[in-house]
Amino acid sequence: MAIDRRRRRRRTTGESAFALARQFTLAAISDGAETGKGKGTLIEPAWDGHRVLVTRVGDDVRITAHDHRDWTKTFPNAARAIGKLAAQKVALDGVVCVLDERGVPSFERLRAAVASGSAVGEAMIMCWDLLWEGDDDLRGKPLVERRARLAKLLGAGTTSLMPSQALDGTLARVLEAAAPLGLRGVVSRSLDGDYSAAWCSHPTTAERIDWQRSLSPPPPLSNADKVLYPRDGICKRDIIGYYQDVAPLLVAHLLDRPVVVQRWPDGIDEFDWYQHRMPPRAPDYLRAAWVDGVRRIVIENSDALLWMANQAGLTYHGFTSRLSSLESPDYAMIDLDPGERTTWPDLVEIALAVRRVLELLDLPSVVKTSGQRGIHILVPLAPGHTFEHAEELGRGISKLLLRLLPDKITEAPEKKDRHGKLLIDHKQYMAKTLVVPYSLRGADGATVSTPVAWDELTPKLDPRAFTLRTVRARLDAKGDLAAPLLRGGAQLASALAQLRAQ
Structure with missing residues (x-):
């Protein structure tokens, strides 16, 4: 008898990455006051890319924008990296980026690559947060716990899927150090807060950070x-x-x-x-x-x-x-x-x-x-x-x-x-x-x-x-x-x- 060697999709009937994505709304990022003080705050780069919601159910993977616009085929290497995670059901909040010749994320480089109409193989997703893992909805958990589980899930990351980097120091010191590196700013959040807690945006220049840019x-x-x-x-x-x-x-x-x-x-x-x-x-x-x-x-x-x-x-x-x-x-x-x-x-x-x-x-x-x-x-x-x-x-x-x-x-x-x-x-x-x-x-x-x-x-x-x-x-x-x-x-x-x- 012939054996069907085709890989079977590992997902429960009725579930899909898209159905999972529809359960989430990406947290809003607002212009922030000076909140990044002490050990109770996470400060990380305001990655110069395009914000996405990443979901996976079994072998079904979806990379979508805030309004569920599908970018999965545009970023195939990132999609494959998501499909290799240990968790069979997962939802991530992150930013898709393309690096310039200095190794710094560049939105203009990303937009030009997307405009070519070809798959953007060099794109990477910097993951800010873990919203769902396995059977667990993590949005109500404190950020410190979500980040610990994110680090365990991604490990050191790959060239296409990486955990966002935490930056040490006060907000003022971090911004002072970030500007010469070509970063447009940072984002700060309370480590005690759930997913709905404030996300605060802090630019390195006088110009506010635009989170609504179009690809x-x-x-x-x-x-x-x-x-x-x-x-x-x-x-x-x-x-x-x-x-x-x-x-x-x-x-x-x-x-x-x-x-x-x-x-x-x-x-x-x-x-x-x-x-x-x-x-x-x-x-x-x-x-x-x-x-x-x-x-x-x-x-x-x-x-x-x-x-x-x-x-x-x-x-x-x-x-x-x-x-x-x-x-x-x-x-x-x-x-x-x-x-x-x-x-x-x-x-x-x-x-x-x-x-x-x-x-x-x-x-x-x-x-x-x-x-x-x-x-x-x-x-x-x-x-x-x-x-x-x-x-x-x-x-x-x-x-x-x-x-x-x-x-x-x-x-x-x-x-x-x-x-x-x-x-x-x-x-x-x-x-x-x-x-x-x-x-x-x-x-x-x-x-x-x-x-x-x-x-x-x-x-x-x-x-x-x-x-x-x-x-x-x-x-x-x-x-x-x-x-x-x-x-x-x-x-x-x-x-x-x-x-x-x-």
Whole structure:
């Protein structure tokens, strides 16, 4: 009988290195005060590389970035070294590095090697911490114990996988010695702390250490002259230019917020689709986050925004809550969706009626055009509110206005049941999205969802005047009228009590 000599994978059914990786979030590193004093602190180099989470289950190995982007095939020698460890199940926090001609880690050398598109065989992983070994989750153990187990697991290390070096002395002396060696700084941690305890970053120069650097090349501009708005002659170059200009304000409304990107690869007259999941082969400055089993897109810098715009991403629909507080919305929304019979003066009348109710309830609000026919009215909320609270507010206001304007307003969810009336959409839940301020829409004129001051909202206002070609000058003149959404503040308890009494 023939014998199958193929190596069997040593992992339990249902387990994988990727599944293990999803249980971890790399600890944040913050700018630190002078904490590196005495024997209770570990000081080690701020390795000039790219931070990674390393996991292994049996023969299955994964090297991922903070957002679980897979770098395993890019660093094959490091992956093989991980596969040879004695522990069959392990998770490590470390930094992947490439050395320059002086033997000093160089991020620029690493990025150039990755950009070549070939496997980076010379890369090594400097291991800062051991998060899991065997059957033991070590995150709750003190650092001194985790480091002792890390040293035992790695031994002296290999050319591809090494324990990070502890540096002796006070923080001041270590920094003084580190600068001539070409090190960008050090990281300090309490030896008594668990994995969630503070990680403090200390540079050797006046410039702070950047832990968010990207290994990916800058966002490209491909097919720059491809027209996406045919009746306006607006091409991809124009769209990239617009998003480059508004990125400082728009990105602030996307930070830490899952986003759905509406794409028109062949222009607004052709097929469009909604990108919920992280695109394959996306750059590492485009962040991903797992939400309810979906690897969602998170845009937190201008490069990420421009990369998506280059993929013909015209419209950005954001969650109303952030990853750090998914169950708690940042604002309650009242979406005025006009029907066939709704005129612009009708829409303005209803929006002003909503504002009047909010004023009577002593609640602040931000109003913006949808970029199409509608109006969005948003109430910035203090932390701790639920989607049920937000929906109850919208529902209470809707019922009041339905009594006042029954010929113009409906709550019917189905369009066929609305009879041309305006829908006050007050539904609120975690995965419901709203077009973010300053996002383009796939409509003639390249209209923009634009915040306005309440005194601007009159029957004479033309929402079609807010376009790719006009909004930049408006921002220079008026600034971000949606900024209150970033500050929050409103408490709903009193308002909800008043609405319940109606």
